[in-house]
Every structure is written in structure tokens, then in C-alpha cells.
Amino acid sequence: MNSTARIATIFRREFAAYFTSPLAGIFLVIYLFMSAVLTFQMGGLYERGQADLRPFFQVQPWLDLFLVPALSMRLWAEDRRTGTIELLLTLPFSVRDLVLGKFLAAWAFACVALALTAPLWITVAWLGSPDHGTILVGYIASALMAGAFLAIGAFLSAFTKNQVIAFVLSGVACFLLMVIGFPMLLDFVSGWLPRTAVEAIAAMSVMTHFESMMRGVLDGRDVLYFVSVTAAFLFLNGIVVEWKKAE
Amino acid sequence: MKELIVARGLRKSFGSFEAVRGIDLIVPAGQVLGFLGPNGAGKSTTMRMLTGFLEPTEGTVTLNGIQLADDPIAAKRTFGYLPEGAPAYGDMRVEEFLNFVARSRGYTGAEARARVDRSIERLHLEPYRRQLVETLSKGYKRRTGLAQAILHDPPILVLDEPTDGLDPNQKHEVRELIRRLGDDRAVVLSTHILEEVEAVCTRAVIISEGRVVFDGTPKALDAKAAANVTSNRLDHVFRMLTTSDIGGASRTKAASQ
Known part of the structure; x- marks a missing residue:
């Protein structure tokens, strides 16, 4: 059995696991409800009089902050709590198979949730003539951001047997990765940090890259940023699994 | 030997x-x-x-x-391994869990089903095959763990x-x-x-x-x-x-x- 088949086995198990608890249903309902409320009420999708999904994409980072950790918190903490980690690591899997299988299952679930917001796209397409390219790039950016947050959450989940701790740590970590790009914070540090350092901090932030993509520009650097963050945390995830497995 | x-x-x-x-x-x-x-x-x-x-x-x-x-x-x-405490996925039914292990061991389709059936039979788990692992008594959970360990002979x-x-x-x-x-x-x-x-x-x-x-x-x-x-x-x-x-x-x- 090759690595792809092994990853697929883990993927199937983990993806199905979301649906055996009420988690999948609760997640989808809250995500779709909040997306709609925030887009129409706060974002004023109709009142703006523009056929685009900017208000929808603007709220995505904030929704992800609470909902993505809910998807990633159980990935490793649950296996460590119940001892199934010992079973997984003594079946013919490598740590890499497990890390990728679990991550891809959570990411696929997040992408399904995102895809279920398609009626919004259909709505603006029906009401006006939006730039479909911009909307598509917005969706790609949202999916990539969710992936990066999930990789961070999976990495933190491997540290603990307690899902609540994993949830809180992931939320805080993702929040920090967002706020380091806020002008308020950057203005504050620009007083005593050299310009290049301030720019470096801004470049590390999710928001810098997400907002750039939200404008509809599919820039390789932004994609590379999300892919690198995801890959780096998945790599670290494997190390933590090895390190913490027997505790 | x-x-x-x-x-x-x-x-x-x-x-x-x-x-x-x-x-x-x-x-x-x-x-x-x-x-x-x-x-x-x-x-x-x-x-x-x-x-x-x-x-x-x-x-x-x-x-x-x-x-x-x-x-x-x-x-x-x-090898087949029964870890301490016989850990298994509580949210799966006995046959689903064994099927996951069969797939993990590279069996698919009819062969996976045959392996799962044989394991269930050997550990006398037939009446419990549709039961969730987390609702099994300690003894049956242990037997599910054993069924998993011998599944691939x-x-x-x-x-x-x-x-x-x-x-x-x-x-x-x-x-x-x-x-x-x-x-x-x-x-x-x-x-x-x-x-x-x-x-x-x-x-x-x-x-x-x-x-x-x-x-x-x-x-x-x-x-x-x-x-x-x-x-x-x-x-x-x-x-x-x-x-x-x-x-x-x-x-x-x-x-x-």
C-alpha cells in the first residue's frame, strides 16, 4: 500500500468522524448563519449597491478565528486522550501519513462549508454583474487561510489531551497572526522599530495577504505565504506528535 | 523454528x-x-x-x-498489537472500526469484508458488530481490540x-x-x-x-x-x-x- 492510499485511509476516518458527532451540523449551521448575518447586516451587502462579495470575504478571518479551532482541536488531542494514538502509530502508517490525512480531512470539511455559501455568489450574480474572477480569488484566499489556520490548530492540538485547551490556544495563535498586520499595531511599533522590521512583521500577517487576494489579485507571493505557513506547521505537527506521543 | x-x-x-x-x-x-x-x-x-x-x-x-x-x-x-487498555475509536461501530483497521492494513472490498467477518467470528462479536465501541462493556472492548490485532493473520x-x-x-x-x-x-x-x-x-x-x-x-x-x-x-x-x-x-x- 503506497503513501497516498494510507493517507486516504486516515482521511476517510477523520472526515467521517466529524459527522458521527453533532460537531459537523453545529459547525455548518453556525458558520452559514453567521456568514449571512455578518455579510448582510454588518457588511450591508444590499445597501452598498455593488455586486460583489467583499463584505462576505471581510468577515471570513473573524469567523475562522472561532470556527477553525473547533475543527482542529480534536485532531490529535482526542487520539492522545483515548490512547488510539498508540494504535495509529503501530499500524503501518508513518507520522507523515497521519499528519496529512488528518489535516486534509479537516481542510476538506472547511472547504465544504465554504462551498455551501455559494448561494451568496449566485445572489449577487442574479442581482448584478459581479467580477467573477475577483470572487473566485476571494474563495481561494478563504480556503487557503482556513488551511493555514487548521495547520496551526492541528499543531497545537498535538500538545495536549484536552480539546478545550487546543481550541483556546489555536484561537489565540490565529488571532495573533491576524493582528500583527493591523495598521494600529504597526503604527505603534513603527516608532521604535526600523522600517524593514515593520514591513517584515506586516508581511508575516495573514491579513496582509488575505486582503491583497480579496481585491481579486492572484499573486504568487500571497499563495506562497499561505502554503508556506501551512507546510511549516504541518512539519512541526509531525515533530510534536513524535515528541508527545507517549505522555 | x-x-x-x-x-x-x-x-x-x-x-x-x-x-x-x-x-x-x-x-x-x-x-x-x-x-x-x-x-x-x-x-x-x-x-x-x-x-x-x-x-x-x-x-x-x-x-x-x-x-x-x-x-x-x-x-x-x-505483527498485530493490542495496546494497554485496548484503545479503539468510540464513535465507530465494531465493524466500522475493524473495517478501518482492515483498510489500514491494505485490504479493500470483498477481502476487507471477509477479514472483518472472520475476526468478528473468532472473537464471538457477532451480536455486537453494529454497536458503538464506546457503549461496549470492558470485556467486549478488549475483544474488539483482539479482533483488530489478529485481523491480518x-x-x-x-x-x-x-x-x-x-x-x-x-x-x-x-x-x-x-x-x-x-x-x-x-x-x-x-x-x-x-x-x-x-x-x-x-x-x-x-x-x-x-x-x-x-x-x-x-x-x-x-x-x-x-x-x-x-x-x-x-x-x-x-x-x-x-x-x-x-x-x-x-x-x-x-x-x-
């Missing part, structure tokens, strides 16, 4: 604590090895090193000719307390199964129950504080007891070997609780 498990010079330290202090274990096909020792003696740690869950600080493990450190995935195909079985939590009838059935499996396989099982060693094992290894203190047949173990000890002879030998003096029996008692 082919040497299926070859472990040499196994040592494992956790920080400054040395849990296993140099264990050699060679198990040929056709042997059922009972692994005994007080709690904390290093039984589970040793079994975790045999199955690749823990990397030894020193020493090597070779399973059916494959060195674990060189090709862990190939080596992990050669491995040449090697490593079973951490396979009869723990079973009622006397279930214990008897599982012992019969292990004895049958041991005819042409290498089986290592850990247990607290000394009568189990007499009932199923062809070899007994007692470890204490990370070292082997006895290695021989159950008969030889029995022979170590003084002639004037008439009841619980194995308990007597166990205490003699794993405590510094026979008066230390209270310590063993405390440790086994």
Missing part, C-alpha cells in the same frame, strides 16, 4: 529515569511468551518498543527479519493484558484462542495473572525494575518455589523474584494495586 522477534539490548530512559535496562528477547514461531512483572517494571514500555510506538534509547528490534528502525512500515505489517502477536476485564468464560475462550494462534506464531502477552502463564504460555519471562529476573518454562518457574509451599506457588516465586526479600511481599501488593 524461525526467530520471529529478535530484540537485543533494549534500553529506554525517560529523562533521568531508566524504565528498561537492557532486555534481550528472542521469540521463535510456536512460542507463547508470558511477560510478567510488577506494575512499573517496564512491561508496557518493552512492548511499546517491540511494536515501534517508542524508539529504544539503545538496542534493536527485528521482526520477521525486518529491522524496525530501517523499515518501520514493513515491520509494522508483521500476522506471524507475530503482541498483546498487553489481553484478558484484563474479561469474565471467567471470556478468559477461557480468549486463552484457547491464543493457544491455538501460538501453534505457528510468536506471541508475547503481558499479564498480572500467574495462572494464565500456566494455562497458555510455553515460556515465562519475569522482569523487575527494567531487567529480566527469570526466563524459562512455567514448569521451571514452579520448580523454583520451595517444596514446603503448597498453595499459590507461582505467587510465591513471583514475590521472591521481584522483591528483595520475601518480607517485601507487602511492597509487591501495594505496587500491583
Whole structure:
């Protein structure tokens, strides 16, 4: 059995696991409800009089902050709590198979949730003539951001047997990765940090890259940023699994 | 007989604590090895090193000719393992869980189904196959763990307390199964129950504080007891070997609780 088949086995198990608890249903309902409320009420999708999904994409980072950790918190903490980690690591899997299988299952679930917001796209397409390219790039950016947050959450989940701790740590970590790009914070540090350092901090932030993509520009650097963050945390995830497995 | 498990010079330290202090274990096909020792003696740690869950600080493990450190995935195909506490996915039904293990072992379609059915049959799990693992009693959960371990008919079985939590009838059935499996396989099982060693094992290894203190047949173990000890002879030998003096029996008692 090759690595792809092994990853697929883990993927199937983990993806199905979301649906055996009420988690999948609760997640989808809250995500779709909040997306709609925030887009129409706060974002004023109709009142703006523009056929685009900017208000929808603007709220995505904030929704992800609470909902993505809910998807990633159980990935490793649950296996460590119940001892199934010992079973997984003594079946013919490598740590890499497990890390990728679990991550891809959570990411696929997040992408399904995102895809279920398609009626919004259909709505603006029906009401006006939006730039479909911009909307598509917005969706790609949202999916990539969710992936990066999930990789961070999976990495933190491997540290603990307690899902609540994993949830809180992931939320805080993702929040920090967002706020380091806020002008308020950057203005504050620009007083005593050299310009290049301030720019470096801004470049590390999710928001810098997400907002750039939200404008509809599919820039390789932004994609590379999300892919690198995801890959780096998945790599670290494997190390933590090895390190913490027997505790 | 082919040497299926070859472990040499196994040592494992956790920080400054040395849990296993140099264990050699060679198990040929056709042997059922009972692994005994007080709690904390290093039984589970040793079994975790045999199955690749823990990397030894020193020493090597070779399973059916494959060195674990060189090709862990190939080596992990050669054994079935029941970890301590028989962990399983509580949110899955018994047959779903076994099907997951079958897929993990590379079986698909009709072959996976046949393997799952055979395992369920061997452990008499048929009435429970649609039940969620988390709702199973301790004994049936243990049997599900065993069903998972023997699913691919491995040449090697490593079973951490396979009869723990079973009622006397279930214990008897599982012992019969292990004895049958041991005819042409290498089986290592850990247990607290000394009568189990007499009932199923062809070899007994007692470890204490990370070292082997006895290695021989159950008969030889029995022979170590003084002639004037008439009841619980194995308990007597166990205490003699794993405590510094026979008066230390209270310590063993405390440790086994």
C-alpha cells in the first residue's frame, strides 16, 4: 500500500468522524448563519449597491478565528486522550501519513462549508454583474487561510489531551497572526522599530495577504505565504506528535 | 523454528529515569511468551518498543527479519498489537472500526469484508458488530481490540493484558484462542495473572525494575518455589523474584494495586 492510499485511509476516518458527532451540523449551521448575518447586516451587502462579495470575504478571518479551532482541536488531542494514538502509530502508517490525512480531512470539511455559501455568489450574480474572477480569488484566499489556520490548530492540538485547551490556544495563535498586520499595531511599533522590521512583521500577517487576494489579485507571493505557513506547521505537527506521543 | 522477534539490548530512559535496562528477547514461531512483572517494571514500555510506538534509547528490534528502525512500515505489517487498555475509536461501530483497521492494513472490498467477518467470528462479536465501541462493556472492548490485532493473520502477536476485564468464560475462550494462534506464531502477552502463564504460555519471562529476573518454562518457574509451599506457588516465586526479600511481599501488593 503506497503513501497516498494510507493517507486516504486516515482521511476517510477523520472526515467521517466529524459527522458521527453533532460537531459537523453545529459547525455548518453556525458558520452559514453567521456568514449571512455578518455579510448582510454588518457588511450591508444590499445597501452598498455593488455586486460583489467583499463584505462576505471581510468577515471570513473573524469567523475562522472561532470556527477553525473547533475543527482542529480534536485532531490529535482526542487520539492522545483515548490512547488510539498508540494504535495509529503501530499500524503501518508513518507520522507523515497521519499528519496529512488528518489535516486534509479537516481542510476538506472547511472547504465544504465554504462551498455551501455559494448561494451568496449566485445572489449577487442574479442581482448584478459581479467580477467573477475577483470572487473566485476571494474563495481561494478563504480556503487557503482556513488551511493555514487548521495547520496551526492541528499543531497545537498535538500538545495536549484536552480539546478545550487546543481550541483556546489555536484561537489565540490565529488571532495573533491576524493582528500583527493591523495598521494600529504597526503604527505603534513603527516608532521604535526600523522600517524593514515593520514591513517584515506586516508581511508575516495573514491579513496582509488575505486582503491583497480579496481585491481579486492572484499573486504568487500571497499563495506562497499561505502554503508556506501551512507546510511549516504541518512539519512541526509531525515533530510534536513524535515528541508527545507517549505522555 | 524461525526467530520471529529478535530484540537485543533494549534500553529506554525517560529523562533521568531508566524504565528498561537492557532486555534481550528472542521469540521463535510456536512460542507463547508470558511477560510478567510488577506494575512499573517496564512491561508496557518493552512492548511499546517491540511494536515501534517508542524508539529504544539503545538496542534493536527485528521482526520477521525486518529491522524496525530501517523499515518501520514493513515491520509494522508483521505483527498485530493490542495496546494497554485496548484503545479503539468510540464513535465507530465494531465493524466500522475493524473495517478501518482492515483498510489500514491494505485490504479493500470483498477481502476487507471477509477479514472483518472472520475476526468478528473468532472473537464471538457477532451480536455486537453494529454497536458503538464506546457503549461496549470492558470485556467486549478488549475483544474488539483482539479482533483488530489478529485481523491480518500476522506471524507475530503482541498483546498487553489481553484478558484484563474479561469474565471467567471470556478468559477461557480468549486463552484457547491464543493457544491455538501460538501453534505457528510468536506471541508475547503481558499479564498480572500467574495462572494464565500456566494455562497458555510455553515460556515465562519475569522482569523487575527494567531487567529480566527469570526466563524459562512455567514448569521451571514452579520448580523454583520451595517444596514446603503448597498453595499459590507461582505467587510465591513471583514475590521472591521481584522483591528483595520475601518480607517485601507487602511492597509487591501495594505496587500491583
